[in-house]
Amino acid sequence: MDMRDLVTGGAACAVPGSSSSSNPLAALANTLIGSSSKIQENKEIPTSITPSSERQIYAESNDHLGALDQPFVDPNGPQHSDFLRGFHGSGGGGGQTELDAAWNDIHPPPQLDHIYDTHPHPQQPILDGPPQRMLSSLLHSFVDSSRGGVPFRATPLPVLGLSEGDKQCIRDRSSIMARHIFADKSEDFINAQVNALLCSLDIDGDARAKGPLPGRFRELDDYWNESQGTLKPGFHAADGWVAEFNQQRMVPGANGWASEFEQQHGANGWASEFEQSQLTSVDQMRGSNISSLAAMEQTRMLANTLAQNDDPKFQNSKFLQFVSKMSRGELIIDDNQVKQTALPAAGDWASEYQNQYNRSPAWADEFLSHGPDQWVNEFTTEREQHGPVDDQWVNEFSKLHVHDWADEFGRQVGEGALGENSTDNWANAYDEFLNEQVAARQRSDTSRGVYVFSDMNPYVGHPNPLKEGQELFRKGLLSEAVLALEAEVLKNPDNAEGWRLLGIAHAENDDDQQAIAAMLRAQEADSTNLEVLLALGVSHTNELEQAAALKYLYGWLRHHPKYGTLAPPELSDSLYYADVARLFNEAAQMSPDDADVHIVLGVLYNLTREYDKAIESFQTALKLKPHDYSLWNKLGATQANSVHSADAIFAYQQALDLKPNYVRAWANMGISYANQGMYEDSIRYYVRALAMNPKADNAWQYLRISLSCASRDDMLEACDSRNLDVLQKEFPL
Amino acid sequence: MSTNQELKSDALMEQMKQHLASDAGKQLTKKINLVYQINIAPKNIGFNEVVYTVDLKKGEVTKGPYEGGKPDATFSFKDDDFVKVALGKMNPQIAFMRGAMKIKGSLSAAQKFTPDIFPKPSKM
Secondary structure, three states: OOHHHHHHHHHHHHOOOOHHHHOHHHHHHHHHHHHHHHHHHHHHOOOOOOHHHHHHHHHHHHHHHHHHOHHHOOOOOHHHHHHHHHHHHHHHOOOHHHHHHHHHHHOOOHHHHHHHOOOOOOOOOOOOOOHHHHHHHHHHHHHHHHHHOOOOOOOOOOOOOOOHHHHHHHHHHHHHHHHHHOOOOOHHHHHHHHHHHHHHOOOOOOHHHHOOOOHHHHHHHHHHHHHHHHHOOHHHHHHHHHHHHHHHHHOOOOOHHHHHHHHHHOOOHHHHHHHHHHHHHHHHHHOOOOOHHHHHHHHHHHHHHHHHOOOHHHHOHHHHHHHHHHHHHHHHOOOOOOOOOOOOOOOHHHHHHHHHHHHHHHHHHHHHOOOHHHHHHHHHHHHHHHHHHHHHHHHHHHOOOOHHHHHHHHHHHOHHHHOOOHHHHHHHHHHHHHHOOOOHHHHHHHOOOOOOOOOOOOOOOOOOHHHHHHHHHHHOOHHHHHHHHHHHHHHOOOOHHHHHHHHHHHHHOOOHHHHHHHHHHHHHHOOOOHHHHHHHHHHHHHOOOHHHHHHHHHHHHHHOOOOHHHOOHHHHHOOOHHHHHHHHHHHHHHOOOOHHHHHHHHHHHHHOOOHHHHHHHHHHHHHHOOOOHHHHHHHHHHHHHOOOHHHHHHHHHHHHHHOOOOHHHHHHHHHHHHHOOOHHHHHHHHHHHHHHOOOOHHHHHHHHHHHHHOOOHHHHHHHHOOOHHHHHHHOOO | OOHHHOOHHHHHHHHHHHHHHOHHHHHHHHHHOOEEEEEEEOOOOOOOOEEEEEEOOOOEEEEOOOOOOOOOEEEEEEHHHHHHHHOOOOOHHHHHHOOOEEEEEOHHHHHOOOHHHOOOOOOO
């Protein structure tokens, strides 16, 4: 019944006495023969479990199922040794010699090598080293113990020097976590597990650890009950899953799973991506060398605060969200990596939870195969990540101010993150951190319309950076022009022309966030500049921000010397697209030879996706301004968005003939090829665009997609590390 | 019509609709052959959701819940998050992990929901 044991019984192979650990060949035989009988056994399992039947089930799973899942576990992998460490350490007093003996006992099991032989793993170091490492190993083996269905036993550890706060934190969290990872087991079992863990760490299990959470956290209780209650239907799901699992297993053979995984995600694809983003966010959060211990301190403070607070606002429903988020966070350690699980929908939350759960071992294995340090990083990252949320949450609901680290975090993330909806803001920011691999700090600022300057700017101190910038821009050296113009606006922050050209340079460089930020500054300096208003309208259209785009396009009309009279100022309070379009059409009738009106009209039609009309407007404008490269690009983009990709490529080509360094047009070319399924071609154009502006984040993202679609997973690493040399060599245009 | 209530996702869905009529779109239909229902909320998942059915069996995008039975998988997003996932800015796994994407239905069907099924918007 227990899904975890089915999937992850691999951990159980370390249990002395089980056939799998003592005899790898028997394990193999079990894998081949035993799996067929397994389904039946599972069908017999009742859906409501009594503690007595539970025991029996675990025994079964150890015998039959543990072996079944051998292929999931790399016995060389760190996960395994972690488990061993936890288990054997506990059994015999934690001596290293015993661990070594156990290790040698099962290492190396021959039948599995072929699956993983592409990735030799470093062996896990023995349970020693800095306290943090030891702590994380122990916690990890605690998590692992859920897989084997084996009670976790206390392990004497050297003194870790945990403070009372640390202890309380671990106590609180482990009891929460245990209720998740042992959700299908009895309360007694959970308590025993938690107590074993706490005992190892020399922490007194108090009421919180021993039983249900105390009364003042009643909502939390409900939350747990609910989550555990809704899991019950999952048992049906479990059978279905088992069946599918077996099919999957029997058909492609033992390493079908492994190879499929690799196909889908590339060797180490997901794990490395995850690591990278995690590490990025660690760097981000740490900005100013906050050590991981400081992060632990943060969490500790939170735990104290929570424990002491009786504020009724805790009962706010957001508390539930918070807890849910937190618990989901805990599960990150152990989850993700979508695998071959097909569950009949058994209630949203239950199935989602179950899904997360079932996938956990696969993910963990993958994750762990990347070396022992990762878990430590993960662990500390987790703590850091929760710290800030917690803080903000505490501030928001209890009005308690935990100054130190709130300030620290606030400084790093910027003012906005501590605003009203701080939790949401934080979550948004976090998403951005995760997805930014290089310019994380920049992105979270630019998304709020704050211009981000380059770090090293050789043009600072230049006698006339504006002139230099204009010159560079004319030559088509966009990234250089950006630097010169930044120097200009640093020198003269009120120079609208400097900001405007900077914005244009960014737009042509395919960076709308920066373009918007620069244009907003230009508009501050000169609120009626028509080019600025149009540029803002275009950029917001590109970013799919319709209301903002409409506002600026209407502003263009209102401030136009000729058409301004058409635009009643009171309209700007409640802009309706139809009104604005009507006014522009009037303007176009007034002066049909004004290319600009047609351009704005074309942008406006893009907003409502009336692409045919938009194309018509741009074509009219092009007759009047045939050498306007940005106009050709606008035409191309419109055609591409209305799925006339072939026409679009012609238009982009016109733009590039007029301006060979037009990064946006190169990137758009790539998009058009990709949308036509011509991924190989699209890659070349993306790489070309990126070679000219390595900061074009969209192009990096699209390049990544095209690489996987073109089955060029071999180049994903170069893409992730933004190695343009390799990419340019591989994909010349 | 008021543009204030427009979702960013509407633009992507519209493009998807047209994309499915193209050759590349037809190949996609052949390759995936599943029906997804996507619930998009302006601010908070579960509130004021706009429901789209992306039928990659028939090659259609329609507004409203799937009427031909049960979709293979149903996703719930916030508007911004859907855009991020569809444009490859956020990995679906990370989205799921962070709670930015909720999944109902078959997980193996959900796995085929990747950023490459959506056409990318070009920029003016």
